[in-house]
Amino acid sequence: xxxxxxxxxxxxxxxxxxxxxxxxxxxxxxxxxxxxxxxxxxxxxxxxxxxxxxxxxxxxxxxxxxxxxxxxxxxxxxxxxxxxxxxxxxxxxxxxxxxxxxxxxxxxxxxxxxxxxxxxxxxxxxxxxxxxxxxxxxxxxxxxxxxxxxxxxxxxxxxxxxxxxxxxxxxxxxxxxxxxxxxxxxxxxxxxxxxxxxxxxxxxxxxxxxxxxxxxxxxxxxxxxxxxxxxxxxxxxxxxxxxxxxxxxxxxxxx
Amino acid sequence: xxxxxxxxxxxxxxxxxxxxxxxxxxxxxxxxxxxxxxxxxxxxxxxxxxxxxxxxxxxxxxxxxxxxxxxxxxxxxxxxxxxxxxxxxxxxxxxxxxxxxxxxxxxxxxxxxxxxxxxxxxxxxxxxxxxxxxxxxxxxxxxxxxxxxxxxxxxxxxxxxxxxxxxxxxxxxxxxxxxxxxxxxxxxxxxxxxxxxxxxxxxxxxxxxxxxxxxxxxxxxxxxxxxxxxxxxxxxxxxxxxxxxxxxxxxxxxxxxxxxxxxxxxxxxxxxxxxxxxxxxxxxxxxxxxxxxxxxxxxxxxxxxxxxxxxxxxxxxxxxxxxxx
Numbered sequence: 229x230x231x232x233x234x235x236x237x238x239x240x241x242x243x244x245x246x247x248x249x250x251x252x253x254x255x256x257x258x259x260x261x262x263x264x265x266x267x268x269x270x271x272x273x274x275x276x277x278x279x280x281x282x283x284x285x286x287x288x289x290x291x292x293x294x295x296x297x298x299x300x301x302x303x304x305x306x307x308x309x310x311x312x313x314x315x316x317x318x319x320x321x322x323x324x325x326x327x328x329x330x331x332x333x334x335x336x337x338x339x340x341x342x343x344x345x346x347x348x349x350x351x352x353x354x355x356x357x358x359x360x361x362x363x364x365x366x367x368x369x370x371x372x373x374x375x376x377x378x379x380x381x382x383x384x385x386x387x388x389x390x391x392x393x394x395x396x397x398x399x400x401x402x403x404x405x406x407x408x409x410x411x412x413x414x415x416x417x418x419x420x421x422x423x424x425x426x427x428x429x430x431x432x433x434x435x436x437x438x439x440x441x442x443x444x445x446x447x448x449x450x451x452x453x454x455x456x457x458x459x460x461x462x463x464x465x466x467x468x469x470x471x472x473x474x475x476x477x478x479x480x481x482x483x
Numbered sequence: 484x485x486x487x488x489x490x491x492x493x494x495x496x497x498x499x500x501x502x503x504x505x506x507x508x509x510x511x512x513x514x515x516x517x518x519x520x521x522x523x524x525x526x527x528x529x530x531x532x533x534x535x536x537x538x539x540x541x542x543x544x545x546x547x548x549x550x551x552x553x554x555x556x557x558x559x560x561x562x563x564x565x566x567x568x569x570x571x572x573x574x575x576x577x578x579x580x581x582x583x584x585x586x587x588x589x590x591x592x593x594x595x596x597x598x599x600x601x602x603x604x605x606x607x608x609x610x611x612x613x614x615x616x617x618x619x620x621x622x623x624x625x626x627x628x629x630x631x632x633x634x635x636x637x638x639x640x641x642x643x644x645x646x647x648x649x650x651x652x653x654x655x656x657x658x659x660x661x662x663x664x665x666x667x668x669x670x671x672x673x674x675x676x677x678x679x680x681x682x683x684x685x686x687x688x689x690x691x692x693x694x695x696x697x698x699x700x701x702x703x704x705x706x707x708x709x710x711x712x713x714x715x716x717x718x719x720x721x722x723x724x725x726x727x728x729x730x731x732x733x734x735x736x737x738x739x740x741x742x743x744x745x746x747x748x749x750x751x752x753x754x755x756x757x758x759x760x761x762x763x764x765x766x767x768x769x770x771x772x773x774x775x776x777x778x779x780x781x782x783x784x785x786x787x788x789x790x791x792x793x794x795x796x797x798x799x800x801x802x803x804x805x806x807x808x
Contacts, residue, residue: 258591281616282540283690291804295568295591297543299747302690303804310691312624315617319636338641342613347646353603355589355596356565357643361615365637388642403640404651404660481592 232438234464236375236417237483239436241267241472242464243415244327244373253277254325255318255363259482260373261327262293266476271468279323281359283309292477296359315359318366321406326367328360332385333374335429335450336399337392337411339364340385347387357389364390365405369412376416381448393428419444420461424453434461484655490647492612495562495582496534498631498666506702510729516681517734518711521552521784524733528703529553532560533670536623536701539692541568542591542744542752546673546707548737548784550574553673555778564667565611566619566693569744569760573778575602576770582610584667586619593761598770613646614638614664620693622667627699632663672701675740676726677749679706680714683731686723689747698726707737709749737784739796751802753795 234242237260244264248254250273256265265278266289279285282297286306293300302308317323330339331354341360345351364370370392374380392411394400401407413433414421420434432444432454445452464472477483519527529535537546550570554577563571565585572588574580575598588599602608614622615637625633638644639651639662647664654661674694679685683706687694698704706726711734717724739746743756763773781787788796800806 280690282543282692295540295542295745295752297540297690297692298745298752299543299689302747308690310695311617311620311693312696315620315637342642347611347642350603353595353600355599356585356587357613357615358566358587358589359616361641361643362617362637365615365639387646388640390643391639391641394640400640402660404636404662405639406636 234469235483238464238469238472240373240415240417242468243420243436243461244371245271245468247371247413247415248273248276248325251275252324253279253322255279255281255323255327255367257327257329257359257363258296259329263472263476263482264327265289266292267468267472270471270475279314281314282311283314285309285314292479292481294481315362315366318362321368323367324369326363326370328364328370328372328390329374330360330372330389332380332382333372333414334382334385334392336394336396337372337414337423337430338385338388338394339372339390339392340387342387342389344386360390364392366409368409370410371413371415372411373415376418376444376447378447378449381450383450393423397426397428418447422455429453431455432458434459436461437463485653487651487653487660489650490644492646492648493610494648494665495584495610495612496667498626498668500629500631500666503626503668503702504629512729514682514728517683517731518681519733519735521548521735521737524705524735525549525552525556528705528732529558529671531558533558534562536564536669536672536697537567537570538672538674538694538697540566541570541572542757543741544675544692544746545570545741545744546675547742547744548740548787549673549705549707549735551778551787552784554579554774564619564669566616569757572596572598572760572764575599575608576764576774578602578607580608583608583612584614584619585611586614586616590761593758597764601767612648613643615643618647618649618664619667620696622664623693623696623700625664625666626668627696630666632665634661634663636662638662667700669697669701671703671705672697673705674698674726675707675737677708677746678710678712679708679734680712680717681734682714682728683726683734684714684717684724684728685726685731687725691725695725698730701730703732704730705733705735706731707735707740709738709740709746711736739788740784742791748803750796750799753799
């Protein structure tokens with residue numbers, strides 16, 4: 229791994245950026261999604277319509293946002309509104325993609341960013357939902373970005389902060405979440421994962437360059453089903469890496 | 484309406500909309516000069532055991548000069564709306580918060596809040612009721628509308644709901660499950676804005692966060708402002724008024740009031756200043772030392788700005804795109 233031309237963070241950013249589609253609306257949260265959105269705008273998706281939870285809509289990400297309410301989230305934007313306006317847009321069905329992260333994820337894509345351990349007597353108190361639950365509830369499709377290990381990929385999360393497919397097929401709709409919504413992909417340093425259309429359980433779609441099926445399963449705390457065939461995700465290209473390093477994060481906040 | 488399920492969290496502030504109406508009826512409707520210092524505003528309008536909210540967000544257009552004064556004066560048993568980076572973090576660092584309707588308290592790209600962890604571990608922060616970001620904003624919106632709840636489709640099916648005080652009911656129109664969040668009426672709100680006149684008619688540049696909703700959900704509202712402007716400026720563009728005067732109890736002139744956070748078009752965030760809190764807050768001793776230096780040390784906001792230094796503040800202004808070098 230150490231001989232590669234890129235580090236795991238750069239791999240995550242490039243993999244996530246490729247999932248962003250031009251002329252679509254996407255909710256962008258703190259961290260890697262911001263870098264991925266900025267990279268996508270400079271590569272293949274100049275008209276990627278970014279939405280930040282405190283109201284920035286349609287920003288041109290010349291300067292990498294570092295706070296979800298910061299001025300960079302509405303730099304040369306098309307609208308600078310407020311939280312109700314943008315989440316209500318998602319609630320009305322206007323937002324196609326949402327990017328999420330968390331400390332734990334389960335086979336149904338449920339995410340925990342609230343506590344490790346018991347809620348009232350936690351081992352670790354985490355920052356909480358913020359907009360994550362809203363994004364996971366209201367966007368048509370969500371993409372989680374995670375580091376891949378058995379502490380994070382668990383059979384049961386300690387706390388369901390943000391809904392994936394909850395307990396399985398039909399559970400979102402039964403709970404009252406908008407029909408036809410749910411998790412779409414998980415991007416990790418080891419793999420790209422999706423969800424089985426019937427069981428709604430996590431499914432291995434592609435391995436990251438040089439990673440074996442066994443390595444992915446070994447780092448996952450539950451049994452993974454596999455797409456047939458499992459493809460290999462292409463390495464970050466020199467062009468992606470150059471733009472990422474020289475333009476997207478030129479101030480070196482993240483990489 | 485049939486209640487299908489209920490969160491187990493306590494209702495930290497009951498949605499008493501009739502009492503809110505009575506309160507608002509008694510608020511003065513005349514144009515009164517409300518200019519005062521941070522000290523006077525906090526003395527008069529923040530009490531022990533109050534339920535407090537802040538807007539926007541820690542590193543962005545945050546009422547930091549008001550928060551520092553609140554810590555200087557000290558209050559016991561505050562309950563807070565937990566949507567925050569630095570501002571509630573400082574209150575937690577001073578062990579002034581006992582309960583929170585919580586959506587996010589963290590340090591954004593710098594990770595988890597260490598004072599939050601310590602206050603939870605020590606049992607000082609006794610009650611944490613969970614909400615999504617929009618869930619909390621819609622609670623303000625319900626209060627702003629003067630109604631006891633709003634329907635919404637966030638939080639459903641999750642532990643965020645289970646540990647909230649929200650409910651799921653059978654919608655009386657469609658028969659489908661729908662979430663309800665109760666109105667959140669604050670005892671006191673702290674909001675920092677770009678400018679207002681002496682009566683409290685306020686303008687904000689850039690995103691409005693949840694200022695529109697929260698300002699209308701407060702019994703008492705303290706505004707801090709970068710600049711006090713003439714009422715004729717307000718009257719020339721009344722469409723720019725996001726907070727009208729009658730909501731406001733105090734207008735505090737506080738240039739660089741959001742420091743070390745940013746204020747769009749005026750000054751950038753002070754990255755080393757923010758990192759100083761991130762590092763200091765990792766230990767109880769560091770937290771105490773930070774508060775001694777930046778909060779208890781300076782007697783008021785002017786003294787705080789002297790401590791930061793005019794040169795540094797001018798640099799933060801010059802970093803704004805299109806200004807300075």
